[in-house]
Amino acid sequence: MSQESFGPESALLVVDVQNDFCPGGTLAVDGGDTIIPVINAWMPRFATVVASRDWHPANSVHFTNWPPHCIAGTYGAQFRAGLDTERFLLVLDKGTGNADDGYSAFEATSEDLESWLHGRGIEMLYVCGLATDYCVLQTVLDARRLGFGVTVIGDAIAAVEVNPGDGQRAQEAMEAAGARFVLSGQD
Ligand code: VGL
Ligand code: ZN
Secondary structure, eight states, rough: OOOOOOOTTTEEEEEEOBBGGGGGGGOOOOTTTTHHHHHHGGGGSSSSEEEEEBOOOOOOGGGOOOOOOOOOTGGGOOOOOOOOOOGEEEEEEEEOOOOOOOOOOGGGGSSSSHHHHTTTTTEEEEEEEEOIIIIHHHHHHHHHTTTOOEEEEEEEEEEOOOTTTHHHHHHHHHHHTEEEETTTTOO
């Protein structure tokens, strides 16, 4: 299996691999934790690895649509154990205002991701994490709108599937926006 490193123009973006989206969490995603070793295996190939966290206040309007999850500073908001967090050069907190959904990592309030990436000459994003049909989807659509090349790691994402098929439809929407999908070992 080829495990080439990527050039400095490429970054890995790890979306919301947090306890509440993993088994036992308040908004658990099927397979939310099984992607962790897959993500870890990709990290050493990048000079730049960035991660986002869903990071909501307890009184967020977001919780009119969702069970409370990823409340700032709580166990549910922590990165899942086993994720190689020491490789993160930047951690972005999003959904931090009580009127924010904050699905996209480009809406992070802790750092402007677009200018941070541009400042480092990064033009290509490899995207993985949770959840395919919300935060991965909105992050990828924003990245494409902003002109980044996007590759989604198809075996390192998992979907909420509020409605069956949401993950598949999200993939189609990302592909229609120009994102490429790859599988580990076939990249
Ligand atoms: C997410 C639903 C609500 C996600 C966040 O990380 O995909 N989904 N908040
Ligand atoms: Zn959320």
